[in-house]
Amino acid sequence: MGSSSSSSPDAEAPFPFHVKKIAIIGAGPSGLAVAKYLLAQDGAFPRIDVFEQQAEVGGVWNYSPVARPAESLPVPQTDAHPERMDPPVYAEGEGKGGKVPLFPSPMYEDLHTNIPHTLMQYSDLAFPDGCEIFPSREDVQTYLVRYARDVRHLIKFSTQVTDVAVRTDEFRARGREQWDVSTTDLLTGKETKETYDAVVVASGHYSTPYIPDSIEGITAFHAAHPGVISHSKVYRNAEPFRGKKVVVVGTGASGLDIAAQIQRVCKTPLILSAQSAAPPETLEHIGNVVQVGQIKRFLIEERGVEFFPLDESDGDDDEDNSGAEKGKIEEREATRIEKDVDAVLFCTGYLFTFPFLPSIPLVTNGRKVHGLAKHLLHIAHPTLAFPGLPIKVIPFPLTQSQGAVLARLWSNTLPLPPLSVLEQWSREDGEGASEEKYHVFPKGGDGRYINEIYEWLEKESSEEGKRGKEPPHWDAEMLWQRGIYIEAKMQFEKTGRKAKTLEELGFKYVPEEVEGKKAEDVEGKDPHLDVAG
Template sequence: MGSVTTSHELFEVRRIAIIGAGPSGLAAAKYLIAEDSYEQLDVYEQQPEVGGVWFYSPEIVGVTPVPHTTPRGPPELPIWPKGSPAPLFSNPMYQHLNTNIPKPLMQYSDQNFDSQSRLFPSRQDVQTYLIKYSQDVRHLIKFFTQVADVHLVSKDGKDHWELTSRSIITEEQKTVEYDAVIVANGHYSVPFIPAVQGIEAFNAAYPSTIIHSKAYRSPDAFKNNKVIVIGSAASGLDIGTQISKVCRKPLLNSVKTSSELKLEQENKEEVPPIAEYLVDERAVRFEDGRIEKDIDAIVYCTGYLYSYPFLKSMEPPIVTNGRRVRDTYEQLFHINHPTLAFTALPQKSIPFPLSEAQAAAIAKVWANKLALPSKLKMIEFEEKRIEELGDGAGFHVLGFPNDARYINFMYDWVKTANDGFAKEPARWGSELVHLRERYQEVRKKFVEAGGQAKTLEELGFEFSLKY
């Protein structure tokens, strides 16, 4: 393994690979270019277009095992639908999806959403927005190229990275050496379905009854069915609302805690978590003892596992059970090997401006214009976060107001660089912080008003929104 780089050693970063051309990968490319300190920048993207999770694939690849609790496995395989000009990978995007974040909060600091898009933009609007955002970095992107392996090597006492990629079209493999790597491939690929008593036998007896939200595309298949949707976060709320309009009433929403936001709740009934599956009755028993029989469909909106199959050679492992990414400072730089960075790990945050702030920090640190703390200080940061939030899924959760504080902390840190900003990231003023605090209230009013409003003012909200 390579030596440990600390803030007392100068980085020698000239060649950088970015894995993923989704929202955080695109932001990383822009800020690295703006820094004008690097000789080579390659962006690897397995899809035919930018967008990452926002690039909609109507086809669904494979079936998620039930239960599914491990992040380990080979890179995902594509499909080549009949008549399609290109192979595709499935992702969690479904047919009728609008963001759950209003566009003044969601957008990058240097590009507004189209004035004609709805206040909570559709998936199509977001994809169009990202294609526009990508225009000045598209020449760097290697489309149809999947990263198969990233291997750490040591040369002259410095860490280097051998990246092996594979063409999705020709299957040709190529290995290139880089001085640094940004992992920007997201964390919405490997579904999590918990191991509940009896779930495996139930799934064997009634195949396809249990699915994960990654396989959801539209409510049509649930018409007149008795349905349980598990989870009350953004996907559980939205998918449950869509299905509730066509399924047998009421839709049962299995939750650990009551949802903070109620949308069209008259068609839903909140029930406790499932304690056991009962095969003979095609039933489930909830934690309060209630039994529901003759279940037609169960949709797990229970999130995803962090998974990096191309980093399988790293020791100690980057991920173990998939609930968090290990050995990271500020959820960004690998502590032992800080020429490896992970973007957009935080959850319950606003990812586009957060990715900008992280990208600005990476660009400055690797250009030796901004110093990382000592290794000891970075270890202390991680240990303190584990002590406060645990060594599991909660480690990466920000939520409000911590996501606003994180964005502004990154901004203020980058501002201390010895040459100032090469490209200025987002910094949230009081108006954006206030909107972040109230955005669920805004969303509820947006839905109640018919879901067509384009501005906050149309809904009666007045914010003077400035970065």
């Protein structure tokens, strides 16, 4: 779409957007990707401010050895509507009173990503030669600092966004609304309010832990035995669990990785609780564990836990989960009660929370962000966007795709679809899914999303829009990597975490075997590990 021939384009409003000044909340992987695409859109946005409450970029990858105090963790935790922002934990540094603010993320000390860097990386920056194919957290954080160099001048560090409100002082047509953004400088205490034409909420979804309240006796147990129940957000290393009897709840990627670390030092067997059984090969590198079902109730006097029977029917259909397992994994039992438990660590994920956006109805129970099209654009307020929400995806390139959409939409080089189309997209985004599964992508969903966005932008954007930053596109080799990375990660663990390439792990790309493969055809053998981040 070209420029207006009218001498007064604002009066005729030929375009849906008039975006010149943009606020981005968060300088993690999503915020950085969007900032790069907005900045590259041929000068369309004269003012881009990125607000980051930490003192460095990286978001969840910005590791702090100091976790938020475990005693500050509510048990249970199901509130998606906190009344205030998380306060910082202050550490020594050059700031107010000689301190710098920290907002400890769930990042733990000994973590390697479960995605090969050749798949995980942004499309315009490779990881450096020589790092492990599944990079350490330090390598990823260094990579993000390097990636941020082009937009670092836009970032206001140690600045917390405290309130975002749509302007109501006058009627504004859809797509022409403005936003009052209030911030606090955490080093000086100075409070500021400015008005923006669009807001990008890239604050992540690893802030508010989820600990279910449906388990009988959990509140009374926590009151009687404070400190026994905790969440993976406050986990940093296995040492506090040395010699203790431990239950780990959850068999997602983080749950299994943390279980493997704790198992090396705790009283064995480590007890692994989940609704469905994880396949044997998934547990090979963990060691002496016993799988049990979900927690049925907490036993206060016995400091114990009673478990439901393990549901083995929902495990991997292609695997034999009968109990004939490898290594030291104990035979699964139908029912189980464990007494004298020292620690119950919930690796049960997080809630979507937006305490700085109280005026927009976004969440109910915190399991879904309502009112979005393509898991990104707010339908009622299309100058409000939420990149990086999808789960079980390869996040860095996916948020690049979303950044490309916003850059072209808000510069009016990509037409905004009609309201009816956006609403239809929203229905299709979660077709057949419960709120808990709404942002959890199906097999191949990320590859399909990335390539559909690419095709949409190539078809609908004006030539002017295409002069901006090109969105990523996954070719057959990328889709192949998406299909084998889970098996490759298992091999990486078994061989000592030293491999530099997929070929070293026995995975060689053969074009004629995968040429023409579709995104929906890619799937690892173990759904328990099909989660990235």
